[in-house]
Amino acid sequence: MSKSGGWLAVVTVLGALLLPFWAEYAGEPFILDVIIRLMILAIAASSLNLILGYSGMVSLGHAVFIGIGAYAVGIPAYYDLNSGWLQLAAALGASGCFALLTGLICLRTRGAYFIMITLAFAQMMYFIFVSIEEYGGDDGLVIYSRSEMGPGVDLDDNSQLYFLVLFCLIAVMILIHRLTRSDFGQVIRSIKINEVRMQALGFDTFRYRLVCYVISGMICGLAGWLLGNFTGFISPEMMDWTRSGELIAMVLLGGAATVVGPLLGAGIFIGVETLLPEMTIYWHLYLGILLIIVAKFGRGGLLGWWTRWQGRSRP
Amino acid sequence: MDSALVMIQVLNGLQLGVLLFLLAAGLTLVFGIMDFINLAHGAFYMLGAFICATLALWLDSFLLAVLLAVPITFVIGVVVELGIARQLYQADHLEQILATFGLILIADTLVQMIWGPEGLTFALPEILNGQVRLFYDVEFPVYRILIISAGLLVALALYLVVSHTRIGMLIRAGASNRRMVEALGVDIRMLFTLVFAAGAAMAGLAGLMIAPITEASIGMGNEILIVAFVVIVIGGIGSVQGAFLGAMLVGLIDTLGRSFLDDFLRLFLSHQAAETSAPAISAMLIYILMAVILTFRPQGLFGVRSS
Numbered sequence: 001m002s003k004s005g006g007w008l009a010v011v012t013v014l015g016a017l018l019l020p021f022w023a024e025y026a027g028e029p030f031i032l033d034v035i036i037r038l039m040i041l042a043i044a045a046s047s048l049n050l051i052l053g054y055s056g057m058v059s060l061g062h063a064v065f066i067g068i069g070a071y072a073v074g075i076p077a078y079y080d081l082n083s084g085w086l087q088l089a090a091a092l093g094a095s096g097c098f099a100l101l102t103g104l105i106c107l108r109t110r111g112a113y114f115i116m117i118t119l120a121f122a123q124m125m126y127f128i129f130v131s132i133e134e135y136g137g138d139d140g141l142v143i144y145s146r147s148e149m150g151p152g153v154d155l156d157d158n159s160q161l162y163f164l165v166l167f168c169l170i171a172v173m174i175l176i177h178r179l180t181r182s183d184f185g186q187v188i189r190s191i192k193i194n195e196v197r198m199q200a201l202g203f204d205t206f207r208y209r210l211v212c213y214v215i216s217g218m219i220c221g222l223a224g225w226l227l228g229n230f231t232g233f234i235s236p237e238m239m240d241w242t243r244s245g246e247l248i249a250m251v252l253l254g255g256a257a258t259v260v261g262p263l264l265g266a267g268i269f270i271g272v273e274t275l276l277p278e279m280t281i282y283w284h285l286y287l288g289i290l291l292i293i294v295a296k297f298g299r300g301g302l303l304g305w306w307t308r309w310q311g312r313s314r315p
Numbered sequence: 316m317d318s319a320l321v322m323i324q325v326l327n328g329l330q331l332g333v334l335l336f337l338l339a340a341g342l343t344l345v346f347g348i349m350d351f352i353n354l355a356h357g358a359f360y361m362l363g364a365f366i367c368a369t370l371a372l373w374l375d376s377f378l379l380a381v382l383l384a385v386p387i388t389f390v391i392g393v394v395v396e397l398g399i400a401r402q403l404y405q406a407d408h409l410e411q412i413l414a415t416f417g418l419i420l421i422a423d424t425l426v427q428m429i430w431g432p433e434g435l436t437f438a439l440p441e442i443l444n445g446q447v448r449l450f451y452d453v454e455f456p457v458y459r460i461l462i463i464s465a466g467l468l469v470a471l472a473l474y475l476v477v478s479h480t481r482i483g484m485l486i487r488a489g490a491s492n493r494r495m496v497e498a499l500g501v502d503i504r505m506l507f508t509l510v511f512a513a514g515a516a517m518a519g520l521a522g523l524m525i526a527p528i529t530e531a532s533i534g535m536g537n538e539i540l541i542v543a544f545v546v547i548v549i550g551g552i553g554s555v556q557g558a559f560l561g562a563m564l565v566g567l568i569d570t571l572g573r574s575f576l577d578d579f580l581r582l583f584l585s586h587q588a589a590e591t592s593a594p595a596i597s598a599m600l601i602y603i604l605m606a607v608i609l610t611f612r613p614q615g616l617f618g619v620r621s622s
Contacts, residue, residue, distance in 0.1 A: 296414065
């Protein structure tokens, strides 16, 4: 990270730490909700970035892990099991298992087949939850009480939830930063560039990709756990494939294969989603046009633009 | 379960099968030849339904509406190919997904702007509303028979075109090696436009045929599109026969699973357990089928190109 980047990070984190106090002071609690959602989506997008950006596995079903994580809050809560640690373990365990099982099949394929198979498995979970009437089916399930994390912590207090989400986001970003610069990360990035060569060098590339896929799924499950707590309502709609498409859009808007990109992308996405509907009810039209422009001209996303612009202004 | 019910459900399965085939045929050709993942293919399904519904209400004739709506969707297909899709063939899959995802948002919003947020319904002509006696005591709606026959006819026509004409030969050659076809001096761009628009028209036909039964609604193509993706993965990307076989398999398994799986499970499970697990398992069946086929044949049943 460059020196100015480091300063920017410190300022951002400080600002994020002070935000709840400012929101209360200014009487704008709505801001806090927007930022919590932004950060949760940033965690999910970061997890997708790990497989999509760093290791070239384009998954179009990543939102399924958000759904699994959220149902890991909702289903125990339905039976009055409100322990947050239990729910968190369930979220990470279930999303990890799902990633492992589907990964064993998905990762046998490449390119377009991989895209469609991840999509299909996500859709499968979607329809399974639609068909289970016990947990609300299509209508979803209301979570009446947020996770109980132990004495002194009360997630019903929005600012405490905010700090938890912020903590998770920072932890995930540090984890991904470390991971992608480790030996493991080097292998994963190299597989993206030339898998056959890595195999020739003696790496079991299938296993590396599988481990990467499972880690990514579990991080996204964490995001689902947070989202279930935040919204207090879960439904199969959370893992609809359009949600997965939105996650891809976030990664590409911000800049794939960068640690900060998904956060920026989630920021842009939330910005569009919050501001545009106030101007026109047909705001999806403009979002669609934005996505096409990014696909056509926006190589590297916002971060890519920034680096190229810096490269031009400095001789 | 009695045999009449089984017959009816088999016909329902075939109906879903031909609809899936009409969607999947365009997808698999566009994908096989242009290497273009079109998430927005379902938009043509939706447009076909809305255009046909509007025309049927204006002209008061379902037949005329169908005869006009299919060419109109074809023309829209040509416009979309020339205006947008063509720019994206060179892009990688990721960018295609992003752009066509954007196209879905645009198409859904445009439909909402033109036709409003509610769906459109229209009545079938009297003659198509009846039931037809197939044999003994099995009755089936005339219109559904019509859907199945129309779908099978299109499938047959497409098969003849692809396997017995010069254009079909180029299409097959393009699916297995695009560069070679180009190098031999074929105007591949014309071919692309034609294939894309034909795929759009078939998707439109599927949408307008189902519209009188369900309704024309925003986003109606997005869900069935995913199943069409499953179909082409099972059948093998680029293969029309594969798409046909995959569509019929998926249509039948999905429909029969939903109607008879609980009866079947009751053979070894308690009544209660069968009742609760059947819906979830039947929702999974086609994906399990896909997973099994991919485990043994990663390129699908009729894969032209390996993945």
